[in-house]
Amino acid sequence: MTTGLWELVLKGVWTTLQLLVFGALLATAVSFAVGIARTHRRWIVRFLAGFYTEVFRGTSALIMIFWVFFVLPLAFGWQLVPMWAGTLALGLTYGAYGAEIVRGALNSVDPAQREGGIALSFTPWQRMRKILLPQAVPETIPSFCNLLVELLKGTALVSVMGMGDLAFSGNLVRLALQESAQIYAYVLIIYFLIAFLLTRLMRSLERRLKARVGKAPRPGVSAPLPVGGGVS
């Protein structure tokens, strides 16, 4: 491969990373907002949040991307920049999966903690911010780690829309060189390396967060491996 083609691949890596970061930020915001809304007192809030999760978890990410790229401009006259359209589709889809993670973690906090907050006459918001979330968030990290890897894999979907991410530049190089095996092997390895780094980062984040609420892992006892990906 020539230097010019490598530059193309690097540009693709950069686009993929940008999409990953923006998508992850939006997905985190969505998952906390919707996940917390699913534990709300009013049924209508719970229902709307549940509806959102089921719809976005029910469709495929690729269909969402098609929808955002083709239907949104025609139906509502919103023509988004490709980067934001991709971020929006990925963030909303993976946010719905994240909402389930947040909900599960909130539900797994010992009920006595909640009752303690009520007894101390905390407002619902104080209870959430000072008691429930600090204990729930460290529990979410392993699942969010899986979801982040799923999101990374999801970013490849925007290449179908002609966005110049890593998978797309891989296709371009294949057209230039006609050596499919080599270039796709490189692309897969780069994706794997990014996923590997993400996993490492999330693991250290988990250790740090758990230490803050007094749940540092005992030496010699490794955490059980999470089963499967976040997307199911």
Add this chain to the structure above:
Amino acid sequence: MTWDWGAVRAFMPHFFDGLLVTLQALALGSLISFALGLVWALLMRTPTRWVRWPVGVVTEFIRDTPLLVQLFFLFYVLPEWGLAFSALTTGVVAIGLHYSTYTMQVYRAGIDAVPPGQWEAATALSLPPRRTWTAVILPQAIRRVVPALGNYVIAMLKDTPMLMTITVLDMLGEARLFSQQHFQFTEPLTVIGVAFVLISYPASLLLRALERRLAR
């Protein structure tokens, strides 16, 4: 925003063609992933690390890289190696292989959840290893993991639209073809989006019910 019911009606025959292809891919992909996942899970329990280590690395690699690129890899590279399959076959193999790395973890969890007493009883009865697996461990392990496997079938359903990129005319492929021919994007894309929700949501409710029944 304009909604044209005529376009929906015109799209429906194509929709059912696409649905059939999607379901075919899903059924065959599930079978491959169930079988291959079990093979990976059993290989990961062999005593020698010369088997465990390569299997672990390969499956981790497949799990952490995008299915889309794997599809391209199989679709463009296999013919270069003289293995020419149809696009649908390639897609089914890719999906099955990708999801086998997930079902493998499900099987592993199921096998680990079999109480140690069952192993000890098999040893006490001096059952040969083959009988221990086929008559004692696997029937109990697989029963436990059916709902989790079902979840991956739903996840697989939502990944079948990717087959469109390698020219398979699944639901999304049909929708794209239709929109390009008639220049109507809103209706076909919305129809298949709704169809996915209508298939996957009842399926997940069904699985939840199944899970509750098996848990008892």
